[in-house]
Amino acid sequence: MLPSPDEFKITxxxxxxxxxxxxxxGWLVVAPNDLVAVCRCLKENERxxxxxxxxxxxxxxxxxxxxxxxxxxxxMAKKHGPVMLKVRLPRAHPVVASVTPIWRGAExxxxxVYDLFGVTFEGHPDLRRILMWEGFExxxxxxxxxxxxxxxxx
Amino acid sequence: xxxxxxxSPTIETQQLEVNLGPQHPSTHGVFxxxxxxxxxxxxxxxxxxxxxxxxxxxxxERATYIxxxxxxxxxxxxxxxxxxxGLALAIEKLGGIQASERGEYLRVIMAELTRLVNHTxxxxxxxxxxxxxxxxxxxxxxxxxxxxxxxxAASGSRMMCNYVRPGGVREDVPEGWLERAREIVNAxxxxxxxxxxxxxxxxxxxxxxxxxxxxxxxxxxxxSITGPMLRASGVNYDIRKVDGYSIYPRFTFKIPLGxxxxxxxxxxxxxxxxxxxxxxxxxxLKEIPDSSASPAISPKGLALVKAxxxxxxxxxxxxxxxxxxxxxxxxxxxxxxxxxxxxYHVRAPSFINLTVLEDMCxxxxxxxxxxILGSIDIVMGExxx
Amino acid sequence: xxxxxxxxxxxxxxxFKTFLETYPWGRLILRTLRIPVTNGLFTIPYPETKQQHPxxxxxxxxxxxxxxxxxxxxxxxxxxxxECPPQCIHIVMEKDEQGRPVKAHGRTLxxxxxxxxxxxxxxxxxxxxxxxxxxxMDNEYELSASDRYEHMIFDKHKxxxxxxxxxxxxxxxxxxxxxxxxxxxxxA
Numbered sequence: 001m002l003p004s005p006d007e008f009k010i011t012x013x014x015x016x017x018x019x020x021x022x023x024x025x026g027w028l029v030v031a032p033n034d035l036v037a038v039c040r041c042l043k044e045n046e047r048x049x050x051x052x053x054x055x056x057x058x059x060x061x062x063x064x065x066x067x068x069x070x071x072x073x074x075x076m077a078k079k080h081g082p083v084m085l086k087v088r089l090p091r092a093h094p095v096v097a098s099v100t101p102i103w104r105g106a107e108x109x110x111x112x113v114y115d116l117f118g119v120t121f122e123g124h125p126d127l128r129r130i131l132m133w134e135g136f137e138x139x140x141x142x143x144x145x146x147x148x149x150x151x152x153x154x
Numbered sequence: 155x156x157x158x159x160x161x162s163p164t165i166e167t168q169q170l171e172v173n174l175g176p177q178h179p180s181t182h183g184v185f186x187x188x189x190x191x192x193x194x195x196x197x198x199x200x201x202x203x204x205x206x207x208x209x210x211x212x213x214x215e216r217a218t219y220i221x222x223x224x225x226x227x228x229x230x231x232x233x234x235x236x237x238x239x240g241l242a243l244a245i246e247k248l249g250g251i252q253a254s255e256r257g258e259y260l261r262v263i264m265a266e267l268t269r270l271v272n273h274t275x276x277x278x279x280x281x282x283x284x285x286x287x288x289x290x291x292x293x294x295x296x297x298x299x300x301x302x303x304x305x306x307a308a309s310g311s312r313m314m315c316n317y318v319r320p321g322g323v324r325e326d327v328p329e330g331w332l333e334r335a336r337e338i339v340n341a342x343x344x345x346x347x348x349x350x351x352x353x354x355x356x357x358x359x360x361x362x363x364x365x366x367x368x369x370x371x372x373x374x375x376x377x378s379i380t381g382p383m384l385r386a387s388g389v390n391y392d393i394r395k396v397d398g399y400s401i402y403p404r405f406t407f408k409i410p411l412g413x414x415x416x417x418x419x420x421x422x423x424x425x426x427x428x429x430x431x432x433x434x435x436x437x438x439l440k441e442i443p444d445s446s447a448s449p450a451i452s453p454k455g456l457a458l459v460k461a462x463x464x465x466x467x468x469x470x471x472x473x474x475x476x477x478x479x480x481x482x483x484x485x486x487x488x489x490x491x492x493x494x495x496x497x498y499h500v501r502a503p504s505f506i507n508l509t510v511l512e513d514m515c516x517x518x519x520x521x522x523x524x525x526i527l528g529s530i531d532i533v534m535g536e537x538x539x
Numbered sequence: 540x541x542x543x544x545x546x547x548x549x550x551x552x553x554x555f556k557t558f559l560e561t562y563p564w565g566r567l568i569l570r571t572l573r574i575p576v577t578n579g580l581f582t583i584p585y586p587e588t589k590q591q592h593p594x595x596x597x598x599x600x601x602x603x604x605x606x607x608x609x610x611x612x613x614x615x616x617x618x619x620x621x622e623c624p625p626q627c628i629h630i631v632m633e634k635d636e637q638g639r640p641v642k643a644h645g646r647t648l649x650x651x652x653x654x655x656x657x658x659x660x661x662x663x664x665x666x667x668x669x670x671x672x673x674x675x676m677d678n679e680y681e682l683s684a685s686d687r688y689e690h691m692i693f694d695k696h697k698x699x700x701x702x703x704x705x706x707x708x709x710x711x712x713x714x715x716x717x718x719x720x721x722x723x724x725x726x727a
Contacts, residue, residue, distance in 0.1 A: 051375050052391075053378050054378065054475070054482060054484060054501065055473065055484050057497075057499045059488055059496070060497075070486065072473055072484075076375050076389055076391045077375075079396050082473065103376055103377075103378065104373065104509060104510070105376065105377045105378020105379070105506060105509060107377075107509050108508065108509050109506065112505075116209075116211075129204075130203065130204060131203065131207040131538060132204060132207065133204065140209055141209070141212060217624055218622070220622075220664065221622060221623075221624040221664065223662070223664075224660055224664065225624065227662075293557070296579060296580055303593075306595070306596060307593040307595060308595070309595065310596055310597035311596075314660070314661065316663065316664075324667070328593070328595065328711070344575070344577070345577070348553050348577075351549050351550065352549075352550040352553040353550065354546075355545075355546035355549065356546045356547055356550045357543060357546045357547055358547060360546070460667065460668060461668065462622055463621070
């Protein structure tokens, strides 16, 4: 069985000196700089062995000037989960380290978040737009994106 | 497999870039692959997608929770029922809605019938990609047709069902429907036997599929592959068993696993999964409570159907996932207390399963790429969203 | 160890059996050999013969009236307009010069009720949310037209169909709707 979020926080902070986590309604909030270290520990430590990144997406909060990255982790070997990570990024300049070297499954999901939200993932092997075409301006899933009015001819 | 950089050591060759798709029947929709070839062998392959992108997630954020249901039908248009089911589970988690007993059974019956529909069609298309034009595909579609008739009788539409709702199903099945379903389900194993006699031991199928497009167990797990593709690589992971959502823990069924992880295993795992689905269906159709004992939808769910705008879930987030025929289908919802979701995200299985397309194709020939793609089982409505 | 080629031959046996199943004499042969015969599906020569649809088959919505076309059940409450996922319904309420709603048969009525059939996706949500059972799903599907604006935007007159018609195409559903309406009446 998976430990509770509180135990999680304590264990992780013991394993990784210098990393501090906060809890928010069942979510582990990780600082952007610690993300790779935490993820590597979660995947490789025998106690967690969270080898499966199920879902990676972003939520935009323009009123609070931030952008949340959301990670849902499960374990295929131990069949437990989910462990939910959140990374809070400044909305004006959202940059975070890529987790693709840890889980290949993040490759397309990070490209999608880059495309639709404009979050830059450092260390991603091939960060290009995936759903929109190259040369498209803007990021359509941001809350302030203005949808073109189809009733008005351009 | 050893990668040869040139065909002959003495003759210098040039690499050739070839566009496969987007307008080509073998790419299952508008999907494009930029393949770099050395002779006939693939040395690089980049998938290009997004031709069918309509920003389903933003449409979902501008509509009420219920108004997203008809749009989920169009995600993976082979499996409308299970797409509805996934969203219904996420909304139930978010709003604390309990489903009625009969509703749960009907949803599971529909989801498993969808699995039969999807897997028969996929195997038919895979054979079509292999060059067996028509015959296996039409045999598969003949059975699929019978199930689609069932869907039409229950929901009013063959493919865009829009039937499952939080709390149960939109309306109870008509009279005599369950008997018809039993008949079709009981006749299904015989079709599978026939289909297997046609294909499983066919030497041509074996030669084309065995040891082609091998996906190792480690890579499959690392790349978040789910569904029959993961199980063909030998990983025992089925969300129906792991999460035990809905009423799946009540049924006994096995999880078929492959050993090699090649195209043939992916084909064979799907056949075995259909047999297990028939098994679940037979149990569910036997145990389903009568409509007098339990309604098809719980009162809370019915209120939601009748007045979608009154449903305002408390602030919070929910991630609901199901074992869709193609893999893990997840819906991530964030509520801000209003009648529309603040964030609505779809974790599409076939989109993420495409991550390993290049890894599986390297070193094989162009004709193999087509069947490897066919064995992944993609639907562009879901990949591009 | 199986002989190479036996798998292909077995497969051909299946196709040959299916070939026999398509002819009456073939079915006779199969029956005498005690091989189970499956019923296939038959193509329907479409414009001449039409397929029998189940009762719930839905296509586009229509408006129901009782008795005469001016006695329609719709009260122009605009709930369906609001809930329609692709936003294809447009309703304007009938009002007099002072801006007060005009009433007929004791209820308000729509002046304009348009559905853009080229946008409608037959999801049935308008029927689910209507509190007056005024809108129902039709099963008429031969609606092809050459002009998207003139022919595909259905106005009120094109949408109106009688309650008898509804009873004819969907007897079970109409019966439950009528029972519900009858239960409502004494209160009003």
